[in-house]
Structure formats: structure tokens, C-alpha cells
Amino acid sequence: MDAQKVKSDLVLILDFGSQYTHLITRRIRSLSVFSLCISGTSPLKSIIDINPRVIILSGGPHSVHAPDAPVFCDGFVEYVEANGVHVLGICYGLQLIVQKLGGLVKVGDRQEYGKMNIEVISENSTFFGSRIKGDKQDVWMSHGDEVSKLPDGFKVVAVSQQGAVAAIENPSRKFYGLQYHPEVTHSTQGMKTLRYFLFDVCGVSADWNMEDVLNEEIKVIKETVGADDHVICALSGGVDSTVAATLVHKAIGDRLHCIFVDNGLLRYKERERVMDTFEEHLHLPVTCVDASEQFLSKLKGVADPETKRKIIGKEFICIFDEFAQELEKKLGNKPVYLVQGTLYPDVIESCPPPGSGRNHSHTIKSHHNVGGLPKDMKLKLIEPLKLLFKDEVRALGKILNIPEGFLKRHPFPGPGLAVRVLGDVTEGNHLEILRQVDEIFIQSIKDAGLYDEIWQAFAVFLGILSVGVQGDQRTHSHVVSLRAVTSQDGMTADWYRFDSEFLDQVSRKITNNVRGVNRVTLDITSKPPSTIEWE
Numbered sequence: 001m002d003a004q005k006v007k008s009d010l011v012l013i014l015d016f017g018s019q020y021t022h023l024i025t026r027r028i029r030s031l032s033v034f035s036l037c038i039s040g041t042s043p044l045k046s047i048i049d050i051n052p053r054v055i056i057l058s059g060g061p062h063s064v065h066a067p068d069a070p071v072f073c074d075g076f077v078e079y080v081e082a083n084g085v086h087v088l089g090i091c092y093g094l095q096l097i098v099q100k101l102g103g104l105v106k107v108g109d110r111q112e113y114g115k116m117n118i119e120v121i122s123e124n125s126t127f128f129g130s131r132i133k134g135d136k137q138d139v140w141m142s143h144g145d146e147v148s149k150l151p152d153g154f155k156v157v158a159v160s161q162q163g164a165v166a167a168i169e170n171p172s173r174k175f176y177g178l179q180y181h182p183e184v185t186h187s188t189q190g191m192k193t194l195r196y197f198l199f200d201v202c203g204v205s206a207d208w209n210m211e212d213v214l215n216e217e218i219k220v221i222k223e224t225v226g227a228d229d230h231v232i233c234a235l236s237g238g239v240d241s242t243v244a245a246t247l248v249h250k251a252i253g254d255r256l257h258c259i260f261v262d263n264g265l266l267r268y269k270e271r272e273r274v275m276d277t278f279e280e281h282l283h284l285p286v287t288c289v290d291a292s293e294q295f296l297s298k299l300k301g302v303a304d305p306e307t308k309r310k311i312i313g314k315e316f317i318c319i320f321d322e323f324a325q326e327l328e329k330k331l332g333n334k335p336v337y338l339v340q341g342t343l344y345p346d347v348i349e350s351c352p353p354p355g356s357g358r359n360h361s362h363t364i365k366s367h368h369n370v371g372g373l374p375k376d377m378k379l380k381l382i383e384p385l386k387l388l389f390k391d392e393v394r395a396l397g398k399i400l401n402i403p404e405g406f407l408k409r410h411p412f413p414g415p416g417l418a419v420r421v422l423g424d425v426t427e428g429n430h431l432e433i434l435r436q437v438d439e440i441f442i443q444s445i446k447d448a449g450l451y452d453e454i455w456q457a458f459a460v461f462l463g464i465l466s467v468g469v470q471g472d473q474r475t476h477s478h479v480v481s482l483r484a485v486t487s488q489d490g491m492t493a494d495w496y497r498f499d500s501e502f503l504d505q506v507s508r509k510i511t512n513n514v515r516g517v518n519r520v521t522l523d524i525t526s527k528p529p530s531t532i533e534w535e
């Protein structure tokens with residue numbers, strides 16, 4: 001998906017490191033307006049190429065006074081004014097507008113964190129429209145600096161209960177600013193304010209929808225892939241790669257060749273279930289490669305989580321490479337493209353704004369990623385989902401007639417059960433025990449009608465022994481842990497609150513049915529401080 005080819009009005013977010021940048025993008029997209037975010041310090045050329053109707057400057061952890069504070073590029077103000085682009089600064093974004101256009105920002109006498117009440121003080125505010133003077137609303141603030149002098153031509157249109165500037169505007173120059181965060185749900189009228197700003201103040205059209213995204217994608221893929229070119233796709237049976245493959249298949253038909261790898265680390269009956277779904281419901285051409293021995297032999301005796309992940313990533317690459325070579329023998333020409341199901345959060349996370357302090361998840365653990373393919377494979381990438389969030393990918397999958405039950409599948413990591421059996425995965429029958437426990441847990445969640453409420457659920461094999469008493473006998477057996485989380489995008493997560501009756505039933509089912517397990521525990525940690533997977 002190419003931002004420059006999106007015909008709808010585009011709202012560009014310049015990201016200065018706010019925790020809520022993704023949220024602004026998502027809120028705007030929910031109004032059927034296309035929105036993208038790029039680093040706040042991006043060069044002018046990137047902004048010109050994207051050609052936005054509106055630019056939002058995000059909040060951020062910096063103070064505009066700090067020597068290394070991130071700033072929009074040179075020529076930004078001249079560009080937006082020459083092109084009639086509306087600019088909205090949120091929090092740090094507002095402070096940046098004030099400082100750069102000749103006003104003053106100082107360290108606040110008071111700080112405003114959390115819930116705050118604001119009042120519209122202007123009779124005729126463009127920003128708040130028909131909302132009359134005196135209108136009050138609860139908003140969510142998070143700032144320590146405050147505006148002490150406005151640039152010429154600006155006026156204050158709302159103030160906080162503590163008397164600090166809460167909203168400013170200069171309609172003739174098309175600059176607006178909010179000191180609070182309209183994108184968080186605690187700002188009770190935040191969505192109303194954003195909607196009014198985009199549609200009534202900026203005149204943006206609400207014409208972005210998934211059908212258009214799909215048709216545009218198919219068109220672009222048809223134009224990109226040559227008439228005789230072949231394309232490969234690593235298909236995991238997960239939502240992202242399946243939606244990406246189905247979309248590309250629609251564009252180029254049987255010149256798409258999918259490979260599903262059984263790495264010996266899959267869940268109970270997963271290989272059969274995934275292959276059945278592909279054949280029966282999705283009609284995708286898939287080659288299943290059984291590489292379980294290859295993977296497991298490489299993992300023998302390896303206990304370190306990062307080493308395990310690296311070994312698995314490397315094996316995947318070898319297998320994709322062999323697949324490409326075999327196809328070359330069969331077809332006479334080597335596949336030119338590789339389809340990946342990369343999503344927008346991956347893209348945003350991989351280019352955090354300078355100094356934002358935002359961690360890229362790869363620094364915590366090496367996520368298996370097909371993007372690590374060796375350069376000499378010379379495959380060019382097709383990433384049709386790279387500007388979409390998971391819920392949008394699910395919506396796209398629905399239009400592609402992918403069964404809804406499939407689209408609601410919980411994510412499953414590429415390294416599979418290897419990151420859920422702690423330590424050496426090849427020891428004893430640990431993998432097999434985990435498969436049985438996981439199946440009971442997931443099936444119980446489905447039977448209780450809870451599957452769709454939970455973002456991801458699974459069992460973990462802890463690799464420690466505990467003493468138990470079973471059938472009057474002393475046992476010294478394995479301990480497992482159950483993990484279920486709610487999340488928006490996997491970047492942060494909270495543990496799911498099961499009721500105790502459900503937990504009691506699952507625990508008994510596991511100890512009564514899985515030989516070798518005498519203790520079941522529940523993981524009640526959010527992310528952060530934990531991660532979702534244990535390794």
C-alpha cells in the first residue's frame with residue numbers, strides 16, 4: 001500500500017514521541033479519513049510527497065526549551081501556508097507552534113496531569129464552532145510546560161480550571177492548538193472536537209474505506225508484478241499472512257506460491273487444521289514443508305531464549321530459500337517477489353522519532369521476521385498491509401470472504417511453542433505436554449464463549465517440577481502456567497480476569513487429563529513489566 005496513491009484527503013501526524021500517536025491515527029481512521037504518521041523531524045520532501053490536507057503535530061516527552069528537542073523541518077510553516085494545509089498541535093505540538101511562530105512557552109507554575117476541566121472563553125471560536133462561551137468539558141492533560149505569550153494573530157479560546165491555556169487558534173493562518181489530548185477517551189468530547197475540526201473547520205471528506213483500499217492494492221500489485229513474474233509467500237496460518245496472501249492471489253492468481261512450514265513447534269493438530277482451512281475455505285495454493293526434524297535438531301540442548309529465536313529465524317530463511325530454488329527448477333524462472341504480512345505498528349515501531357525514548361520491540365526480543373531474509377535472495381518485497389492496523393486487516397479479510405472465525409484467530413508467534421516451553425524444547429515430552437494443556441485451555445475458552453474477548457491466550461511449560469499427591473501417590477511432576485491477555489496491538493497488554501469457576505474447571509481438566517502435570521498456575525502480569533510471551 002502506497003501512501004502517495006491514496007486518493008482520499010489525508011491527515012498526516014508528525015510524531016514527536018507521544019504515547020498516543022497511534023491513537024490519533026486510529027481515531028481519525030475511525031472517522032473514515034485516511035491518516036498516517038511519520039517522524040516529526042521528517043524532511044519537507046516526505047511531507048510534500050504525502051500531500052496532506054491536514055497536519056497534526058503530536059505530543060511528546062520533550063520540553064521545547066531542551067537543546068535536543070525535536071522540531072519540524074525547515075520550510076514547514078511556509079509550505080503549509082502556501083498550500084492551505086490546516087495544522088493542529090496537540091500538547092507538545094501546540095507548544096512548538098507557539099514557540100516557532102514567535103510566542104513564549106515557559107516551565108509551568110502548575111503542572112497538569114490527568115483529568116482537568118476546561119472552559120471555552122471565546123464568543124466566536126472557529127475551533128469549537130457553535131459551542132458557546134462558557135461551555136465546560138472534562139479533558140485529559142499531561143504537561144508541565146505552558147504557554148505564557150501567544151504569537152501575533154493567535155487567541156486563547158479555552159482555559160483550564162487552573163487558568164492555563166487549553167486551546168488556541170489563528171483561523172486566518174489555519175493554525176490551531178490543544179494543550180490537552182482529544183484522542184484519549186478520558187477527554188469526554190475529544191472525538192466530537194476532532195470530528196468538528198476535520199469536517200467543519202478543514203472541510204475534509206470522509207471517503208476512506210476498506211473496499212477502496214482493497215481495489216487500490218490489487219491494482220498496484222497487478223501493475224508492479226510483471227506478467228511472467230512469480231511470487232512467494234510464507235504462510236503461517238495466522239491472520240496477517242493469510243490476508244496478505246489472499247489479496248495477492250486475487251491480483252495475480254496461481255503465480256503466487258505459498259509455503260507453510262511445520263517447524264515441529266506448532267500447536268495440537270495445527271498443521272492439519274491450517275492445511276484444511278487453506279484447501280477448503282481459502283482455496284490458496286499452499287505447499288506444506290515438514291521441517292520439524294531440521295528445526296528440532298538445531299534446537300537440541302539450547303536453553304537461551306535469544307539463541308533459540310535466532311536459530312529458528314535462520315532455519316525459516318534457509319527453508320524459504322530452498323523453496324525459491326525448487327520453484328526456479330520447476331517454473332524455469334526464479335520468483336521475483338516475496339509477500340509479507342507486515343502491519344503498520346511494525347513500521348511505526350521500527351522508525352521511532354529521534355530521542356523519543358520509545359523502544360523498538362526488537363531490542364527486547366528478536367521477533368522472528370521474514371524481513372531478515374538474506375540479501376542474496378534478491379527477492380523484492382510486497383507488503384500490502386504495511387499501512388494498516390490489525391483490526392483494519394481483519395476488516396479487509398472480511399471483504400475478501402475469509403471466514404470470520406478464522407479472522408478472529410489469536411496471534412501465534414513464528415517461533416511457536418519454542419518460546420512457550422522454557423529452556424530446551426527438545427527435552428522429554430515437554431512439547432507434547434504443552435500441546436495437550438494448551439488445547440484444553442483454548443477449547444475451554446471457546447466453550448465458555450470468551451475467545452473473542454481475549455486478544456491472545458496460551459499455556460506455558462515452565463520446566464520445573466513440583467510435589468503433588470495424585471491417587472494417594474506422591475508425584476514429582478511438571479508445572480504449567482496459563483496466560484490470557486487483552487490488548488489493542490500487542491505493544492501493551494493487561495491480563496484477562498477469568499471468573500474463579502472457569503479457572504477451577506480448567507485447572508481440574510488439565511490435571512485430570514494431562515499425564516505429567518500436577519500444578520496449574522495463572523500469569524497475572526500486564527505488559528509492561530512482562531512481555532506477552534515468556535521468552
Ligand SMILES: Nc1ncnc2c1ncn2[C@@H]1O[C@H](COP(=O)(O)OP(=O)(O)OP(=O)(O)O)[C@@H](O)[C@H]1O
Binds near residue numbers: 239260263340341411
Ligand atoms: N509456520 C510458518 N510457515 C511459514 N511462514 C511462517 C510460519 N510462521 C510464521 N511465518 C511467517 O512469519 C510472519 C510473521 O508471523 P506473525 O505471527 O507475525 O504473522 P501471522 O502469523 O501472519 O499473523 P498472526 O499475527 O495473526 O499470527 C508470517 O506473516 C509468515 O510470513
Ligand SMILES: O=c1[nH]c(=O)c2[nH+]cn([C@@H]3O[C@H](COP(=O)(O)O)[C@@H](O)[C@H]3O)c2[nH]1
Binds near residue numbers: 368530
Ligand atoms: O511472529 C512473531 N514472531 C515472534 O518472534 C514473536 N514473538 C512474539 N510475538 C507475538 O508478538 C506479540 C507481542 O509479544 P511480546 O509481548 O512477547 O513481545 C504477541 O502477540 C506475541 O505472540 C511474535 N510474533
Ligand SMILES: NC(=O)CC[C@H](N)C(=O)O
Binds near residue numbers: 064144
Ligand atoms: N504530553 C506532552 O506533549 C508534554 C509536552 C511537554 N513535555 C510538557 O510537559 O509540557
Ligand SMILES: [Mg+2]
Binds near residue numbers: 236412414
Ligand atoms: Mg503468527
